[in-house]
Amino acid sequence: MIPLEEAREYVIGSVSPLDTITLPLNETRGMVLVNDVASNEAVPPFANTAMDGFAVQSGDTAGAPTTLDVVGTIAAGDKGDVPVGPGQAARIMTGAPLPPGADAIIMVELTTFSEDGQTVEIAEPVPAGNHVRSAGEDIEPGDTVFEAGTVITPGHLGVLASLGAYEVEVRRRPRVGVISTGDELVDGPEPLEHGQIRDSNRRTLLALVEENGFEAVDLGLVRDDKDSLTEAIQNAATTCDALISSGGVSMGAFDFVKVVLDELGEMRWMQIAIKPAKPMAFGFVDDMPVFGLPGNPVSSMVSFELFARPALRKMAGHPRIDRPWVQAIASEDLLRRPDGKTHFARVIAEYVDGAYRLRFAGGQGSHQLRAMADANALAVVPDGDGVEAGGIITAILLEIP
Numbered sequence: 137m138i139p140l141e142e143a144r145e146y147v148i149g150s151v152s153p154l155d156t157i158t159l160p161l162n163e164t165r166g167m168v169l170v171n172d173v174a175s176n177e178a179v180p181p182f183a184n185t186a187m188d189g190f191a192v193q194s195g196d197t198a199g200a201p202t203t204l205d206v207v208g209t210i211a212a213g214d215k216g217d218v219p220v221g222p223g224q225a226a227r228i229m230t231g232a233p234l235p236p237g238a239d240a241i242i243m244v245e246l247t248t249f250s251e252d253g254q255t256v257e258i259a260e261p262v263p264a265g266n267h268v269r270s271a272g273e274d275i276e277p278g279d280t281v282f283e284a285g286t287v288i289t290p291g292h293l294g295v296l297a298s299l300g301a302y303e304v305e306v307r308r309r310p311r312v313g314v315i316s317t318g319d320e321l322v323d324g325p326e327p328l329e330h331g332q333i334r335d336s337n338r339r340t341l342l343a344l345v346e347e348n349g350f351e352a353v354d355l356g357l358v359r360d361d362k363d364s365l366t367e368a369i370q371n372a373a374t375t376c377d378a379l380i381s382s383g384g385v386s387m388g389a390f391d392f393v394k395v396v397l398d399e400l401g402e403m404r405w406m407q408i409a410i411k412p413a414k415p416m417a418f419g420f421v422d423d424m425p426v427f428g429l430p431g432n433p434v435s436s437m438v439s440f441e442l443f444a445r446p447a448l449r450k451m452a453g454h455p456r457i458d459r460p461w462v463q464a465i466a467s468e469d470l471l472r473r474p475d476g477k478t479h480f481a482r483v484i485a486e487y488v489d490g491a492y493r494l495r496f497a498g499g500q501g502s503h504q505l506r507a508m509a510d511a512n513a514l515a516v517v518p519d520g521d522g523v524e525a526g527g528i529i530t531a532i533l534l535e536i537p
Protein backbone atom coordinates (compact mmCIF):
# COMPACT_ATOMS: atom_id res chain seq x y z
CA MET A 137 0.00 0.00 0.00
CA ILE A 138 1.19 3.53 -0.70
CA PRO A 139 0.46 6.50 1.54
CA LEU A 140 -2.43 8.76 0.61
CA GLU A 141 -0.20 11.77 0.15
CA GLU A 142 2.03 9.95 -2.33
CA ALA A 143 -0.99 8.87 -4.37
CA ARG A 144 -2.46 12.36 -4.31
CA GLU A 145 0.80 13.98 -5.34
CA TYR A 146 1.12 11.52 -8.18
CA VAL A 147 -2.41 12.02 -9.50
CA ILE A 148 -2.66 15.77 -9.00
CA GLY A 149 0.92 16.35 -10.14
CA SER A 150 0.26 14.52 -13.41
CA VAL A 151 -2.47 16.84 -14.70
CA SER A 152 -2.09 20.36 -16.09
CA PRO A 153 -4.46 23.29 -16.46
CA LEU A 154 -6.49 23.16 -19.67
CA ASP A 155 -6.30 25.78 -22.41
CA THR A 156 -8.24 29.01 -22.23
CA ILE A 157 -11.35 30.28 -23.96
CA THR A 158 -13.16 33.59 -24.33
CA LEU A 159 -16.79 33.24 -23.33
CA PRO A 160 -19.85 35.44 -22.93
CA LEU A 161 -20.01 36.58 -19.32
CA ASN A 162 -23.20 34.65 -18.58
CA GLU A 163 -21.47 31.32 -19.26
CA THR A 164 -18.56 31.84 -16.89
CA ARG A 165 -19.90 31.39 -13.39
CA GLY A 166 -17.52 29.20 -11.37
CA MET A 167 -14.77 29.44 -14.00
CA VAL A 168 -11.35 30.94 -13.38
CA LEU A 169 -10.07 34.22 -14.84
CA VAL A 170 -6.95 33.82 -16.94
CA ASN A 171 -5.85 37.47 -16.89
CA ASP A 172 -6.03 40.37 -14.50
CA VAL A 173 -9.11 42.44 -15.31
CA ALA A 174 -8.45 46.16 -15.60
CA SER A 175 -11.22 48.70 -15.73
CA ASN A 176 -11.69 51.18 -18.60
CA GLU A 177 -14.52 52.89 -16.80
CA ALA A 178 -15.42 54.44 -13.49
CA VAL A 179 -18.01 52.80 -11.27
CA PRO A 180 -20.20 54.64 -10.50
CA PRO A 181 -19.72 56.41 -13.85
CA PHE A 182 -21.00 59.77 -12.51
CA ALA A 183 -21.61 61.43 -9.15
CA ASN A 184 -25.12 60.51 -8.03
CA THR A 185 -27.40 60.50 -5.04
CA ALA A 186 -27.61 57.65 -2.55
CA MET A 187 -30.99 58.88 -1.29
CA ASP A 188 -34.30 60.21 -2.49
CA GLY A 189 -34.42 63.88 -1.46
CA PHE A 190 -33.21 67.27 -2.65
CA ALA A 191 -29.90 68.30 -4.20
CA VAL A 192 -28.66 71.51 -2.61
CA GLN A 193 -25.65 73.72 -2.03
CA SER A 194 -24.59 72.61 1.45
CA GLY A 195 -23.76 76.22 2.43
CA ASP A 196 -27.44 77.12 2.02
CA THR A 197 -28.43 74.66 4.76
CA ALA A 198 -26.10 76.08 7.42
CA GLY A 199 -28.88 78.13 8.96
CA ALA A 200 -31.54 75.39 8.75
CA PRO A 201 -34.44 75.25 9.16
CA THR A 202 -34.55 77.18 5.91
CA THR A 203 -36.61 77.31 2.73
CA LEU A 204 -35.18 76.86 -0.79
CA ASP A 205 -36.70 77.34 -4.27
CA VAL A 206 -37.29 74.08 -6.14
CA VAL A 207 -35.95 74.34 -9.70
CA GLY A 208 -36.85 70.89 -11.06
CA THR A 209 -37.00 67.14 -10.56
CA ILE A 210 -34.31 64.62 -11.52
CA ALA A 211 -35.20 60.93 -11.80
CA ALA A 212 -32.75 58.01 -12.09
CA GLY A 213 -31.85 57.81 -15.78
CA ASP A 214 -32.24 61.56 -16.36
CA LYS A 215 -29.23 63.57 -17.51
CA GLY A 216 -29.61 65.88 -14.52
CA ASP A 217 -29.23 69.20 -16.41
CA VAL A 218 -30.97 71.19 -13.69
CA PRO A 219 -28.38 73.67 -12.38
CA VAL A 220 -28.80 74.35 -8.67
CA GLY A 221 -27.79 77.88 -7.69
CA PRO A 222 -27.64 79.57 -4.28
CA GLY A 223 -30.98 79.40 -2.49
CA GLN A 224 -32.17 76.61 -4.83
CA ALA A 225 -32.85 72.87 -4.62
CA ALA A 226 -33.68 70.10 -7.12
CA ARG A 227 -35.88 67.20 -6.21
CA ILE A 228 -33.87 64.05 -6.86
CA MET A 229 -34.32 60.25 -6.80
CA THR A 230 -31.76 57.59 -5.74
CA GLY A 231 -29.27 56.91 -8.54
CA ALA A 232 -29.95 60.17 -10.40
CA PRO A 233 -26.94 62.34 -11.36
CA LEU A 234 -25.95 65.12 -8.99
CA PRO A 235 -26.94 68.31 -10.85
CA PRO A 236 -24.41 71.07 -11.64
CA GLY A 237 -23.96 73.46 -8.71
CA ALA A 238 -25.22 71.07 -6.03
CA ASP A 239 -22.73 69.49 -3.62
CA ALA A 240 -25.00 67.67 -1.15
CA ILE A 241 -28.23 65.73 -0.83
CA ILE A 242 -30.72 66.18 1.94
CA MET A 243 -32.89 63.14 2.36
CA VAL A 244 -36.59 63.46 1.79
CA GLU A 245 -37.39 62.59 5.43
CA LEU A 246 -35.71 65.87 6.52
CA THR A 247 -37.70 68.03 4.12
CA THR A 248 -41.19 69.40 3.65
CA PHE A 249 -42.17 69.92 0.02
CA SER A 250 -44.66 72.76 -0.45
CA GLU A 251 -48.14 71.96 -1.82
CA ASP A 252 -47.51 74.03 -4.95
CA GLY A 253 -44.13 72.37 -5.57
CA GLN A 254 -42.33 75.69 -5.63
CA THR A 255 -40.34 75.47 -2.39
CA VAL A 256 -38.92 72.98 0.08
CA GLU A 257 -38.23 73.43 3.75
CA ILE A 258 -34.96 71.94 4.94
CA ALA A 259 -35.01 70.74 8.57
CA GLU A 260 -31.28 70.30 9.25
CA PRO A 261 -27.92 71.50 7.96
CA VAL A 262 -25.97 68.96 5.85
CA PRO A 263 -22.24 68.94 5.05
CA ALA A 264 -20.78 68.99 1.54
CA GLY A 265 -20.82 65.52 -0.02
CA ASN A 266 -23.77 64.39 2.11
CA HIS A 267 -25.29 61.21 0.52
CA VAL A 268 -23.32 61.84 -2.67
CA ARG A 269 -21.74 58.79 -4.32
CA SER A 270 -18.84 60.21 -6.27
CA ALA A 271 -17.73 58.92 -9.67
CA GLY A 272 -15.23 56.06 -9.36
CA GLU A 273 -15.92 55.56 -5.66
CA ASP A 274 -16.01 51.77 -6.20
CA ILE A 275 -13.77 51.43 -9.26
CA GLU A 276 -11.51 53.98 -10.97
CA PRO A 277 -10.54 53.69 -14.63
CA GLY A 278 -7.25 51.77 -14.80
CA ASP A 279 -7.84 49.88 -11.53
CA THR A 280 -6.95 46.20 -11.51
CA VAL A 281 -10.35 44.98 -10.47
CA PHE A 282 -9.71 41.23 -10.23
CA GLU A 283 -6.54 39.21 -10.50
CA ALA A 284 -5.84 36.23 -12.70
CA GLY A 285 -6.92 33.09 -10.86
CA THR A 286 -10.08 34.64 -9.45
CA VAL A 287 -12.99 32.19 -9.38
CA ILE A 288 -15.99 33.95 -10.89
CA THR A 289 -18.84 34.17 -8.36
CA PRO A 290 -22.20 35.93 -8.78
CA GLY A 291 -20.66 39.08 -7.29
CA HIS A 292 -17.80 39.02 -9.79
CA LEU A 293 -20.32 38.61 -12.63
CA GLY A 294 -22.05 41.75 -11.41
CA VAL A 295 -18.84 43.76 -11.30
CA LEU A 296 -17.78 42.58 -14.76
CA ALA A 297 -21.23 43.45 -16.11
CA SER A 298 -21.02 46.90 -14.48
CA LEU A 299 -17.76 47.47 -16.37
CA GLY A 300 -19.23 46.35 -19.69
CA ALA A 301 -16.89 43.32 -19.75
CA TYR A 302 -19.34 41.09 -21.57
CA GLU A 303 -16.69 38.62 -22.70
CA VAL A 304 -13.97 37.20 -20.50
CA GLU A 305 -11.08 34.85 -20.99
CA VAL A 306 -11.33 31.89 -18.65
CA ARG A 307 -9.78 28.48 -18.20
CA ARG A 308 -11.88 25.87 -19.99
CA ARG A 309 -14.15 23.62 -17.93
CA PRO A 310 -12.98 20.03 -18.11
CA ARG A 311 -15.37 17.89 -20.09
CA VAL A 312 -15.53 14.69 -18.07
CA GLY A 313 -16.83 11.37 -19.39
CA VAL A 314 -18.28 8.93 -16.88
CA ILE A 315 -18.70 5.19 -17.39
CA SER A 316 -19.80 2.39 -15.13
CA THR A 317 -18.40 -1.09 -15.68
CA GLY A 318 -19.63 -4.43 -14.44
CA ASP A 319 -21.74 -7.30 -15.76
CA GLU A 320 -23.88 -7.31 -12.63
CA LEU A 321 -25.11 -3.78 -13.32
CA VAL A 322 -28.42 -2.80 -14.86
CA ASP A 323 -29.76 0.60 -15.74
CA GLY A 324 -33.43 1.17 -15.09
CA PRO A 325 -36.35 0.32 -12.86
CA GLU A 326 -37.07 -3.23 -14.11
CA PRO A 327 -37.12 -5.96 -11.46
CA LEU A 328 -33.63 -7.28 -10.77
CA GLU A 329 -32.64 -10.82 -11.53
CA HIS A 330 -30.76 -12.65 -8.83
CA GLY A 331 -27.16 -11.46 -8.93
CA GLN A 332 -27.92 -8.11 -10.48
CA ILE A 333 -27.79 -4.66 -8.91
CA ARG A 334 -28.65 -1.28 -10.33
CA ASP A 335 -25.93 1.06 -11.49
CA SER A 336 -25.81 3.83 -8.91
CA ASN A 337 -22.28 5.13 -9.37
CA ARG A 338 -22.89 6.76 -12.73
CA ARG A 339 -25.74 8.93 -11.40
CA THR A 340 -23.62 10.00 -8.46
CA LEU A 341 -20.42 10.62 -10.37
CA LEU A 342 -22.14 12.57 -13.16
CA ALA A 343 -23.78 14.73 -10.52
CA LEU A 344 -20.51 15.25 -8.65
CA VAL A 345 -18.86 16.31 -11.89
CA GLU A 346 -21.64 18.78 -12.60
CA GLU A 347 -21.90 20.06 -9.06
CA ASN A 348 -18.23 20.91 -9.14
CA GLY A 349 -18.66 23.03 -12.23
CA PHE A 350 -17.29 20.62 -14.81
CA GLU A 351 -19.10 19.40 -17.91
CA ALA A 352 -20.43 15.88 -17.41
CA VAL A 353 -20.75 13.45 -20.31
CA ASP A 354 -22.69 10.26 -19.70
CA LEU A 355 -20.85 7.54 -21.61
CA GLY A 356 -23.10 4.84 -20.26
CA LEU A 357 -22.94 1.48 -18.64
CA VAL A 358 -20.24 -0.62 -20.26
CA ARG A 359 -20.10 -4.41 -20.17
CA ASP A 360 -17.01 -6.06 -18.74
CA ASP A 361 -15.73 -7.20 -22.11
CA LYS A 362 -12.77 -6.02 -24.10
CA ASP A 363 -14.56 -4.72 -27.16
CA SER A 364 -17.19 -2.67 -25.34
CA LEU A 365 -14.62 -1.18 -22.99
CA THR A 366 -12.17 -0.42 -25.79
CA GLU A 367 -14.85 1.36 -27.78
CA ALA A 368 -16.07 3.38 -24.80
CA ILE A 369 -12.60 4.46 -23.73
CA GLN A 370 -11.49 5.35 -27.26
CA ASN A 371 -14.66 7.36 -27.71
CA ALA A 372 -13.92 9.19 -24.46
CA ALA A 373 -10.35 9.93 -25.53
CA THR A 374 -11.55 11.73 -28.65
CA THR A 375 -14.38 13.70 -27.01
CA CYS A 376 -13.44 14.36 -23.38
CA ASP A 377 -10.74 16.05 -21.32
CA ALA A 378 -10.88 13.34 -18.66
CA LEU A 379 -12.55 10.00 -18.02
CA ILE A 380 -13.93 8.65 -14.77
CA SER A 381 -14.71 4.96 -14.66
CA SER A 382 -15.96 3.00 -11.71
CA GLY A 383 -15.49 -0.68 -11.06
CA GLY A 384 -12.97 -3.24 -12.13
CA VAL A 385 -9.86 -1.77 -10.50
CA SER A 386 -9.43 -4.22 -7.63
CA MET A 387 -8.38 -7.88 -7.71
CA GLY A 388 -11.37 -9.47 -9.47
CA ALA A 389 -10.85 -12.13 -12.12
CA PHE A 390 -13.10 -10.48 -14.71
CA ASP A 391 -11.82 -6.97 -14.40
CA PHE A 392 -11.25 -6.26 -18.09
CA VAL A 393 -11.01 -2.56 -17.34
CA LYS A 394 -7.44 -3.25 -16.30
CA VAL A 395 -6.57 -5.19 -19.42
CA VAL A 396 -8.10 -2.62 -21.74
CA LEU A 397 -6.69 0.46 -20.02
CA ASP A 398 -3.23 -1.11 -19.96
CA GLU A 399 -3.53 -1.80 -23.68
CA LEU A 400 -4.81 1.66 -24.60
CA GLY A 401 -2.79 3.81 -22.22
CA GLU A 402 -0.29 4.19 -19.43
CA MET A 403 -1.88 3.38 -16.11
CA ARG A 404 -0.66 3.06 -12.57
CA TRP A 405 -2.66 0.63 -10.45
CA MET A 406 -2.48 1.69 -6.86
CA GLN A 407 -3.33 0.21 -3.51
CA ILE A 408 -3.59 3.20 -1.20
CA ALA A 409 -3.44 3.02 2.59
CA ILE A 410 -6.98 4.34 3.04
CA LYS A 411 -10.41 2.92 3.74
CA PRO A 412 -12.68 3.10 1.82
CA ALA A 413 -11.24 3.52 -1.69
CA LYS A 414 -8.04 1.48 -1.36
CA PRO A 415 -7.77 0.47 -5.03
CA MET A 416 -7.49 3.28 -7.56
CA ALA A 417 -6.00 3.53 -11.01
CA PHE A 418 -4.74 6.66 -12.64
CA GLY A 419 -3.06 7.26 -15.94
CA PHE A 420 -3.47 8.56 -19.46
CA VAL A 421 -5.04 7.30 -22.67
CA ASP A 422 -3.56 9.52 -25.34
CA ASP A 423 -3.52 12.85 -23.48
CA MET A 424 -6.67 12.15 -21.50
CA PRO A 425 -6.34 11.58 -17.75
CA VAL A 426 -8.24 8.49 -16.63
CA PHE A 427 -9.47 8.08 -13.08
CA GLY A 428 -10.21 4.42 -12.45
CA LEU A 429 -12.32 4.58 -9.32
CA PRO A 430 -13.32 1.56 -7.29
CA GLY A 431 -16.79 0.08 -7.80
CA ASN A 432 -18.14 0.16 -4.29
CA PRO A 433 -20.43 3.17 -4.21
CA VAL A 434 -18.96 4.84 -1.13
CA SER A 435 -15.44 4.11 -2.34
CA SER A 436 -16.10 5.71 -5.69
CA MET A 437 -17.36 8.89 -4.00
CA VAL A 438 -14.48 9.07 -1.54
CA SER A 439 -12.00 8.39 -4.33
CA PHE A 440 -13.62 11.15 -6.38
CA GLU A 441 -13.24 13.56 -3.46
CA LEU A 442 -9.62 12.70 -2.71
CA PHE A 443 -8.25 12.36 -6.24
CA ALA A 444 -10.54 13.25 -9.13
CA ARG A 445 -12.04 16.45 -7.76
CA PRO A 446 -8.73 18.15 -6.87
CA ALA A 447 -7.14 17.04 -10.14
CA LEU A 448 -10.10 18.30 -12.18
CA ARG A 449 -10.06 21.57 -10.28
CA LYS A 450 -6.39 21.93 -11.11
CA MET A 451 -7.26 21.34 -14.78
CA ALA A 452 -9.91 24.06 -14.49
CA GLY A 453 -7.30 26.44 -13.08
CA HIS A 454 -8.67 26.69 -9.54
CA PRO A 455 -6.26 28.22 -7.04
CA ARG A 456 -7.62 26.08 -4.18
CA ILE A 457 -8.18 22.50 -5.16
CA ASP A 458 -9.16 20.87 -1.87
CA ARG A 459 -12.21 21.09 0.32
CA PRO A 460 -11.65 22.70 3.71
CA TRP A 461 -9.89 20.34 6.14
CA VAL A 462 -10.83 21.57 9.61
CA GLN A 463 -10.26 20.63 13.22
CA ALA A 464 -13.38 19.16 14.79
CA ILE A 465 -14.57 17.51 17.98
CA ALA A 466 -15.94 13.97 18.09
CA SER A 467 -19.37 14.27 19.69
CA GLU A 468 -19.54 10.49 20.01
CA ASP A 469 -16.93 7.71 19.94
CA LEU A 470 -15.52 7.47 16.41
CA LEU A 471 -13.83 4.14 16.90
CA ARG A 472 -12.10 1.81 14.44
CA ARG A 473 -9.52 -0.99 14.42
CA PRO A 474 -5.84 -0.65 13.51
CA ASP A 475 -5.20 -1.87 9.93
CA GLY A 476 -2.42 0.34 8.58
CA LYS A 477 -4.91 2.63 6.81
CA THR A 478 -6.37 6.09 7.30
CA HIS A 479 -10.13 5.83 7.50
CA PHE A 480 -12.54 8.34 6.03
CA ALA A 481 -15.64 8.00 8.18
CA ARG A 482 -18.92 9.32 6.86
CA VAL A 483 -20.07 11.80 9.44
CA ILE A 484 -22.51 14.59 10.04
CA ALA A 485 -20.77 17.78 11.09
CA GLU A 486 -22.64 20.42 13.03
CA TYR A 487 -21.30 23.81 14.01
CA VAL A 488 -22.27 24.29 17.65
CA ASP A 489 -20.76 26.68 20.21
CA GLY A 490 -17.96 27.73 17.90
CA ALA A 491 -16.78 24.24 16.92
CA TYR A 492 -17.48 21.56 14.34
CA ARG A 493 -18.84 18.46 16.06
CA LEU A 494 -18.97 15.09 14.36
CA ARG A 495 -21.15 12.00 14.65
CA PHE A 496 -21.47 8.98 12.41
CA ALA A 497 -23.92 9.45 9.56
CA GLY A 498 -24.85 5.73 9.57
CA GLY A 499 -23.44 2.38 8.44
CA GLN A 500 -19.78 2.62 7.55
CA GLY A 501 -19.48 -0.20 5.00
CA SER A 502 -18.17 0.85 1.60
CA HIS A 503 -21.38 -0.50 0.04
CA GLN A 504 -23.58 1.52 2.41
CA LEU A 505 -24.18 4.58 0.29
CA ARG A 506 -27.03 5.85 2.43
CA ALA A 507 -24.69 7.17 5.15
CA MET A 508 -22.46 8.80 2.52
CA ALA A 509 -25.52 10.45 1.01
CA ASP A 510 -26.49 11.87 4.41
CA ALA A 511 -22.94 12.81 5.41
CA ASN A 512 -21.75 16.38 5.01
CA ALA A 513 -18.17 15.59 6.06
CA LEU A 514 -15.55 12.89 6.13
CA ALA A 515 -13.73 12.38 9.42
CA VAL A 516 -10.07 11.61 8.80
CA VAL A 517 -9.44 8.87 11.36
CA PRO A 518 -5.73 7.97 11.50
CA ASP A 519 -4.58 4.37 11.89
CA GLY A 520 -5.25 3.15 15.42
CA ASP A 521 -8.32 2.77 17.58
CA GLY A 522 -10.07 5.98 16.57
CA VAL A 523 -11.07 8.83 18.84
CA GLU A 524 -13.36 8.85 21.80
CA ALA A 525 -16.13 11.35 22.36
CA GLY A 526 -14.60 14.74 23.11
CA GLY A 527 -11.40 14.01 21.15
CA ILE A 528 -10.06 16.27 18.41
CA ILE A 529 -10.14 15.01 14.85
CA THR A 530 -9.72 16.39 11.33
CA ALA A 531 -12.78 16.60 9.10
CA ILE A 532 -13.12 17.28 5.39
CA LEU A 533 -16.18 19.46 4.94
CA LEU A 534 -18.16 18.37 1.89
CA GLU A 535 -20.64 21.13 2.67
CA ILE A 536 -20.28 23.99 5.11
CA PRO A 537 -22.68 23.07 7.93
Ligand code: AMP
Pocket residue numbers: 316317318320321333334335336337338382383384385386388430431432433
Ligand atom coordinates in the same frame (compact mmCIF):
# COMPACT_ATOMS: atom_id res chain seq x y z
P1 AMP B 1 -15.52 -3.83 -8.53
O1 AMP B 1 -14.69 -2.63 -8.20
O2 AMP B 1 -15.91 -3.90 -9.95
O3 AMP B 1 -14.88 -5.08 -8.03
O4 AMP B 1 -16.87 -3.65 -7.71
C1 AMP B 1 -16.87 -3.59 -6.31
C2 AMP B 1 -18.30 -3.59 -5.80
O5 AMP B 1 -18.96 -2.43 -6.26
C3 AMP B 1 -19.14 -4.75 -6.30
O6 AMP B 1 -19.98 -5.16 -5.24
C4 AMP B 1 -19.92 -4.17 -7.44
O7 AMP B 1 -21.12 -4.83 -7.68
C5 AMP B 1 -20.17 -2.76 -6.94
N1 AMP B 1 -20.34 -1.83 -8.06
C6 AMP B 1 -19.50 -1.70 -9.11
N2 AMP B 1 -19.95 -0.76 -9.95
C7 AMP B 1 -21.09 -0.28 -9.42
C8 AMP B 1 -22.03 0.70 -9.84
N3 AMP B 1 -21.85 1.38 -10.98
N4 AMP B 1 -23.10 0.96 -9.06
C9 AMP B 1 -23.27 0.26 -7.90
N5 AMP B 1 -22.42 -0.67 -7.46
C10 AMP B 1 -21.35 -0.97 -8.20
Ligand code: MG
Pocket residue numbers: 317318319383384388431
Ligand atom coordinates in the same frame (compact mmCIF):
# COMPACT_ATOMS: atom_id res chain seq x y z
MG1 MG C 1 -16.72 -5.16 -11.29
